[in-house]
Amino acid sequence: MNQPATETYWQGKLSDIKKALEKNNFEAWIADTKEQAHSIVMQDIYNKIQPTSISFGGSITVQELGIYSDFLNKSDIQVIDTYDSSISREEMIERRRESLLVDMYITGTNAVTYNGHLINLDGMGNRVAALTFGPRNVVLLIGRNKIVPDLEKAISRIKEYSAPVNTIRLNKKTPCAQSMQCEDCNSPDRICNTWTITEKSNPPQRVKIVLINSEIGF
Numbered sequence: 001m002n003q004p005a006t007e008t009y010w011q012g013k014l015s016d017i018k019k020a021l022e023k024n025n026f027e028a029w030i031a032d033t034k035e036q037a038h039s040i041v042m043q044d045i046y047n048k049i050q051p052t053s054i055s056f057g058g059s060i061t062v063q064e065l066g067i068y069s070d071f072l073n074k075s076d077i078q079v080i081d082t083y084d085s086s087i088s089r090e091e092m093i094e095r096r097r098e099s100l101l102v103d104m105y106i107t108g109t110n111a112v113t114y115n116g117h118l119i120n121l122d123g124m125g126n127r128v129a130a131l132t133f134g135p136r137n138v139v140l141l142i143g144r145n146k147i148v149p150d151l152e153k154a155i156s157r158i159k160e161y162s163a164p165v166n167t168i169r170l171n172k173k174t175p176c177a178q179s180m181q182c183e184d185c186n187s188p189d190r191i192c193n194t195w196t197i198t199e200k201s202n203p204p205q206r207v208k209i210v211l212i213n214s215e216i217g218f
Contacts, residue, residue, distance in 0.1 A: 010144055010213050011213070013144070013147065014030050014144060014211050014213055015030065016114070017112060017114065017116065017147060017211060018030055018211060020114065020115050020116030021112075021116040021209055021211075022116075023116060024115075024116045024117070024199060024200040024201065025200045025201040025202065025204035025205065026116065026200075026201045026205070026207050026208070026209050027201075027205040027207070027208045027209070028208070028209045028210075028211060029044065029208075029209070029210050029211065030210075030211045030213065031210055031211065031212045031213065032213050033212075033213070033214065034064070034065055034212060034214055034216060037065055037141060037210050037212045037214075038065045038066060038067060038070075040210050041065075041067055041106070041139060041141070041210060042067075042070065045104075045137075045139055045208055045210075046104070049103065049104055049136075049137055051077065051102070051103030051104035051136075051137070052077060052078060052103055053077065053078040053079075053080065053101075053102040053103050053104075054071055054077055054078070054079055054080070054102055054103065054104045054105070054106065055079070055080035055081075055082055055095075055098070055099030055102045055105055055106075055130075055135070056068060056081075056082055056083060056099070056105070056106050056107060057082070057099075057105065057106070057107030057108070057126065057127035057130055057131075058082075058107070058127055059106070059107045059108035059141065059217065060108070060169075060216075060217045060218055061108040061141045061142075061143060061212075061216050061217035062106055062107065062108065062141060063083075064216055064217070065141065065216075067106060067141075068083060068106075078102075080095050080098050080099045080102060081095065082095050082096055082099055082126075093124075096124065096126040097126075099126065099130065099135070100126070100129060100130055100133075100134035100135060101134060101135070102135050102136075103135070103136045103137060104135065104136070104137045104138075104139060105130045105134075105135035105137070105138045105139070106138075106139045106140075106141070107127050107130070107131070107138070107139075107140060107141075108140060108141050108142060108146075108217050109140050109142055109146060110146065110154070110157070110158045110162050111146050111147075111148045111153075111154035111157050111158060111162075112142055112146055112147055112148070112209075113147075113148055113149065113150055113151060113153075113154055114147070114148075114149050114150065115150075117151070117197060117198065117199050118131070118140070118196075118197070118198040118207075119148075119151060119154035119155070119158065119195075119196075119197055119198075120195070120196045120198070121158045121159075121162070121163065121192050121193075121194070121195050122191075122193065122194045122195075122196070123190070123191035123192065123193055123194075124193070125193065125194045128194055128195075128196040131196065131198060131207070132196060132198070136206070137206060137207075137208060138206060138207045138208065139208045139209075139210070140207065140208070140209045140210070141210050141212065141216075141217070142209060142210065142211050142212060142217075143212045143214055143215055143216035143217050144211070144212065144213055144214065144215065145215045145216070145217070146217065151197070159181070159182035159192075160180075160181050160182065161218070162218050163176055163182055163191060163192050164176040164177060164179075164180050164181060164182070165218045166191060166218055167189070167191055169218070170191070172187075172189035172190075172191060173187065173189050174187045174189050174190060174191070175187065
């Protein structure tokens with residue numbers, strides 16, 4: 001029995017994106033399921049790097065895969081916990097600063113283009129700062145819903161979907177939480193402040209990407 005056309009499509013699309021990423025010096029994997037994505041991070045990446053310290057950028061994908069909680073339960077690694085909601089804002093900012101010096105930093109991306117470029121828009125800037133420079137290794141978990149043809153479509157996806165959904169999730173009082181689209185606001189709660197376009201990994205393979213054949217994350 002032939003596999004569904006949608007599966008053939010996504011297998012081909014993810015394969016093309018993986019090749020584009022590798023051409024741009026990223027190290028890349030394809031996970032057919034969320035469970036396989038979890039296994040790739042823990043077995044293929046973590047076991048190879050053997051980091052002594054780890055931290056995370058804001059990412060629903062990381063939390064949905066159970067990776068965050070898995071590392072919290074490890075006693076042999078220092079975890080800079082940037083998801084801890086019980087600490088003060090000042091302590092949270094300090095932890096985010098500390099997270100720029102870890103051995104392995106795990107997060108997601110807002111969009112990945114057909115030519116293998118990563119497009120991100122950040123609120124405080126710690127996530128894109130880590131992607132750009134600092135942590136020895138960066139691991140990005142990317143659901144197939146983040147794939148877009150080009151920069152224009154990436155910006156549109158982020159402004160018209162990712163940003164409004166995240167403001168709603170975070171209970172931010174921004175216009176987009178009501179209008180469901182970017183208003184280029186001046187709200188104190190604005191989460192859209194710093195854009196980055198990452199065309200290549202430098203040094204090569206510093207940024208490691210797990211493409212997930214599933215709709216996951218925002």
